[in-house]
Amino acid sequence: MKGFTFSAVKAGVRYKDRLDVGLICSDTPCVTAGVFTTSQVKAAPVVIDQGRLANGTAQAILVNSGCANACTGDEGVEAALACSRLVAEQMKVDEENVLLSSTGVIGEQLNVRAFEDSIKELVSSLSADNFELVARAIMTTDTFPKVAAKTITIDGRPVEIRGMAKGAGMIMPNMATMLAFVFTDADISSAQLQQALSAANERTFNRITVDGDTSTNDMVVVMANGTARNRVIDGTGDEADCNAFSAGLEAVLKDLALQIVSDGEGATKTITISVRGANSDEDAEKLGRTVATSSLVKTAFFGEDANWGRILAAMGRAGVVFPPEKVDLSFGDVQLVKNGLGLGREAEEKATAVLKEKCFTIGIDLQDGDGGAELYTCDFSLDYVKINADYRS
Amino acid sequence: MKGFTFSAVKAGVRYKDRLDVGLICSDTPCVTAGVFTTSQVKAAPVVIDQGRLANGTAQAILVNSGCANACTGDEGVEAALACSRLVAEQMKVDEENVLLSSTGVIGEQLNVRAFEDSIKELVSSLSADNFELVARAIMTTDTFPKVAAKTITIDGRPVEIRGMAKGAGMIMPNMATMLAFVFTDADISSAQLQQALSAANERTFNRITVDGDTSTNDMVVVMANGTARNRVIDGTGDEADCNAFSAGLEAVLKDLALQIVSDGEGATKTITISVRGANSDEDAEKLGRTVATSSLVKTAFFGEDANWGRILAAMGRAGVVFPPEKVDLSFGDVQLVKNGLGLGREAEEKATAVLKEKCFTIGIDLQDGDGGAELYTCDFSLDYVKINADYRS
Known part of the structure; x- marks a missing residue:
C-alpha cells in the first residue's frame, strides 16, 4: 500500500536473537483511530497513546515484545517517552505523532538501551515490503504471525485495508483487544474512522476469548493516509461509502480476531458460540460469553x-x-437438545464426530426473543497449563 | 448427636460397586433451613426442595451421586417424586418432609429402579454411626469425604453442629454451594436458623472457587432437632445466643468450604486471597473473586x-x-509490590519460596478505604484438564 513502510530488528529487549522491536511509518501524518484496554491497570504506552490520539492524528508506531511496560510507574512512562523521542529525532517527525505499543512480561522496566542501540537500523531498513516482519516481531507465545487484508471499492476506486495482530494468551478483550495495527489508503474523516473502528471492534475483537483474562496493553490502531484518493468518507450523505468501509474494516478485524483464537495458547480447536432467540443482543452476548469462558465447557471440547x-x-x-x-442446542448440524432435554445417545454420538473437527459452531437457540450474538473461543488443553505454568521461567 | 441416623448403600445409580445413595433421618421433624443454587438451570431435586422447605420443616434427606437429575424435565421431577415416595412409605414420615438431593452427570434421567431395589436396605441400616458413610456416598470427583464439627455453649448447655459436604469441580457457588448437610441439636426458631445459615454461607461457601462454574444442584441444608434442650434461640432478646450459634455454624461451613477447595479437581495448593483497603466490601469481593478465578493467576500458582x-x-x-x-501485594509474609511497583528480584525469590507451600495467603492492600474480603481458591494444574477432558468417558 502506498505511503506506509515497516521494519523490525533483533534489539534484545528481553531475549537475544529474535525480532522484538518493530517500526511502522507513514510518509505523511494519518487520520488515526484507536481503541484501548478498559483495564484499570493500563500500561505506560496505552496511557501515552490515549493522550496523543486525542487529535486523531499519528504518523509512526514503535512496538516491542518481551516487556509490557505495565505496572512500571513514572519510570515506565519516562522510558516510553525516551523511546518515542528517539523515533521523532531519527525520523524528523513530530513526537506527538509517534505512538508506542508494548507486549510481554508485566512488572519489569523497559530496556531503553536496546532501543537506543537499534534505532538507526530500524529507520534505515524501513520498507513497504517488511509488513510481515513487524507482525513477527510482536509475537510472544503466538505460533504464527497474524495478517489480513481486504480491498473494497469506494466511488469506483479501490481502497485497501491491511492489518496485523498478535495475541495468544491473556485474551478476553473487552472494549479493546491485544495489539492490532491496521492501515488503509482510504481518505476518511477522523470521526468516521473512529466510529467504524469502534463498531467493528465490538463485533470482532471484543467477542473472542482464550482464557478470560484482559490484558493491560490491549490496543487496536487504524491509520488512514488517504492515498487512495477516493471521495472522502466523512458521513455527510455518503452512507453507502461509510457502510462499504465499515464492512471492509470489520472483515479484516474479524479475520485477525479468529486467527488469535485459533492460535490461543495450547488450543487445538476454534469454536463459534452462536446464540439466538434471546430477549436482547446483550443477553445473548452474556450467555455466549459465559459458555465461551467456562473451563468445564472448554476442557470437554x-x-x-x-x-x-x-x-x-x-x-x-x-x-x-x-x-x-425452551433451549435448543446443536453441535454443527447435529441437534443435541430440544426444549431443554437431551435427544439421546445416537445424537450424542453424531455430535461427538463434530467435536473431532478443528473448527465448529455450537448453536444455542433460546426460542424466547430476537436477540443474538456470536462469540469465538478455543478449547482448554493440557498445553495451556504447561505454557502458563512455565512462562517467564 | 442424639436423634439423627444415617445410612448408605451401593445402589448402582450409574456405577457398580460404589456407595452412591445415602439416607439421613431425624427421629422427629426438624426446624430446617436451606440455601440453593441461583442458577437459572435448576435440577429437579432443587426445585422440589425449595417448595418443601417453604414451611421450614424437614425430617429426612435422600441423596445420590452418579446422576444430577438436572435438565431432565417433567420425567426428572416424576423420578425424584417416586424416590421421595419410597422413603415416606418405608419410613412412615410425611412425604412433604423428605428432601431430595442429587449430584453427578447433567442431562441423564435418574435410575429409579436402583432406589426401589435398595430402599429397604437403606432404611434397615440407619444408625447414628454411619455419618461418614453418607459423606462417602455423595463423593464424585472428590478424593476424600468432607466432614466438620463444632460444639458451642448456649446458656451453659453444649450444642453440637456437625456437617458434611461434597464438591471438587463445577465450584463457584454464588448464593449457594455444592451439596452440604449440617445437623444440630440446637433448639432454634426457623427464622433464626435461616438467617444464621444465609449469613454464614455468604462468608464461606460463597467465597470459594475451583473453576468458576456454578452447579445446577448446589444446596446447603441445616436441620435442627432441639434435643440439646438449650434456651430456644429465637431472636427475642438473646443476641449473645444468636451470635454464638451463628459463629459456630460459620466455623463448620468454613471448615467444609476449605476442604472443598483443597480437594479441587487437580489442585495441589489452597490459596486465600485476602483483600483490604478497598472502597467497600463489595469492591473487595469483586477484586478477590476475579483474581481467584483467573486461569493465568492459577496456572502461575x-x-x-x-x-x-x-x-x-x-x-x-x-x-x-x-x-x-497505591496497590501493595504480599505472598505470605513477603511483600512483593509496594505502591503498584515490584520490589525486585530478591523479593520475588522469597515469594517463590512461599509458593512452594501447600497453603498460603495472597495479601492485596488497595490503601484506598475500609472494605475487605477473603476468597478461597486452588491452583490450576495439568490434572484439572485431564480430569475434565476425561470425565464421563
Whole structure:
C-alpha cells in the first residue's frame, strides 16, 4: 500500500536473537483511530497513546515484545517517552505523532538501551515490503504471525485495508483487544474512522476469548493516509461509502480476531458460540460469553466429549433470566437438545464426530426473543497449563 | 448427636460397586433451613426442595451421586417424586418432609429402579454411626469425604453442629454451594436458623472457587432437632445466643468450604486471597473473586511462579475503579509490590519460596478505604484438564 513502510530488528529487549522491536511509518501524518484496554491497570504506552490520539492524528508506531511496560510507574512512562523521542529525532517527525505499543512480561522496566542501540537500523531498513516482519516481531507465545487484508471499492476506486495482530494468551478483550495495527489508503474523516473502528471492534475483537483474562496493553490502531484518493468518507450523505468501509474494516478485524483464537495458547480447536432467540443482543452476548469462558465447557471440547450439560450449567450462571425448558442446542448440524432435554445417545454420538473437527459452531437457540450474538473461543488443553505454568521461567 | 441416623448403600445409580445413595433421618421433624443454587438451570431435586422447605420443616434427606437429575424435565421431577415416595412409605414420615438431593452427570434421567431395589436396605441400616458413610456416598470427583464439627455453649448447655459436604469441580457457588448437610441439636426458631445459615454461607461457601462454574444442584441444608434442650434461640432478646450459634455454624461451613477447595479437581495448593483497603466490601469481593478465578493467576500458582503482574492484570479487569499506583501485594509474609511497583528480584525469590507451600495467603492492600474480603481458591494444574477432558468417558 502506498505511503506506509515497516521494519523490525533483533534489539534484545528481553531475549537475544529474535525480532522484538518493530517500526511502522507513514510518509505523511494519518487520520488515526484507536481503541484501548478498559483495564484499570493500563500500561505506560496505552496511557501515552490515549493522550496523543486525542487529535486523531499519528504518523509512526514503535512496538516491542518481551516487556509490557505495565505496572512500571513514572519510570515506565519516562522510558516510553525516551523511546518515542528517539523515533521523532531519527525520523524528523513530530513526537506527538509517534505512538508506542508494548507486549510481554508485566512488572519489569523497559530496556531503553536496546532501543537506543537499534534505532538507526530500524529507520534505515524501513520498507513497504517488511509488513510481515513487524507482525513477527510482536509475537510472544503466538505460533504464527497474524495478517489480513481486504480491498473494497469506494466511488469506483479501490481502497485497501491491511492489518496485523498478535495475541495468544491473556485474551478476553473487552472494549479493546491485544495489539492490532491496521492501515488503509482510504481518505476518511477522523470521526468516521473512529466510529467504524469502534463498531467493528465490538463485533470482532471484543467477542473472542482464550482464557478470560484482559490484558493491560490491549490496543487496536487504524491509520488512514488517504492515498487512495477516493471521495472522502466523512458521513455527510455518503452512507453507502461509510457502510462499504465499515464492512471492509470489520472483515479484516474479524479475520485477525479468529486467527488469535485459533492460535490461543495450547488450543487445538476454534469454536463459534452462536446464540439466538434471546430477549436482547446483550443477553445473548452474556450467555455466549459465559459458555465461551467456562473451563468445564472448554476442557470437554478438548476431550471431544459432547457434554451438553456443562453448556446448560454455564448458561444458568450467566446472570440472564431465560426459560431452560425452551433451549435448543446443536453441535454443527447435529441437534443435541430440544426444549431443554437431551435427544439421546445416537445424537450424542453424531455430535461427538463434530467435536473431532478443528473448527465448529455450537448453536444455542433460546426460542424466547430476537436477540443474538456470536462469540469465538478455543478449547482448554493440557498445553495451556504447561505454557502458563512455565512462562517467564 | 442424639436423634439423627444415617445410612448408605451401593445402589448402582450409574456405577457398580460404589456407595452412591445415602439416607439421613431425624427421629422427629426438624426446624430446617436451606440455601440453593441461583442458577437459572435448576435440577429437579432443587426445585422440589425449595417448595418443601417453604414451611421450614424437614425430617429426612435422600441423596445420590452418579446422576444430577438436572435438565431432565417433567420425567426428572416424576423420578425424584417416586424416590421421595419410597422413603415416606418405608419410613412412615410425611412425604412433604423428605428432601431430595442429587449430584453427578447433567442431562441423564435418574435410575429409579436402583432406589426401589435398595430402599429397604437403606432404611434397615440407619444408625447414628454411619455419618461418614453418607459423606462417602455423595463423593464424585472428590478424593476424600468432607466432614466438620463444632460444639458451642448456649446458656451453659453444649450444642453440637456437625456437617458434611461434597464438591471438587463445577465450584463457584454464588448464593449457594455444592451439596452440604449440617445437623444440630440446637433448639432454634426457623427464622433464626435461616438467617444464621444465609449469613454464614455468604462468608464461606460463597467465597470459594475451583473453576468458576456454578452447579445446577448446589444446596446447603441445616436441620435442627432441639434435643440439646438449650434456651430456644429465637431472636427475642438473646443476641449473645444468636451470635454464638451463628459463629459456630460459620466455623463448620468454613471448615467444609476449605476442604472443598483443597480437594479441587487437580489442585495441589489452597490459596486465600485476602483483600483490604478497598472502597467497600463489595469492591473487595469483586477484586478477590476475579483474581481467584483467573486461569493465568492459577496456572502461575501451579508453576510456583511469583508472577504478580498477572494478579494486577486480573484486578484491572474486575470492574472496580481503584488506583493501581497505591496497590501493595504480599505472598505470605513477603511483600512483593509496594505502591503498584515490584520490589525486585530478591523479593520475588522469597515469594517463590512461599509458593512452594501447600497453603498460603495472597495479601492485596488497595490503601484506598475500609472494605475487605477473603476468597478461597486452588491452583490450576495439568490434572484439572485431564480430569475434565476425561470425565464421563
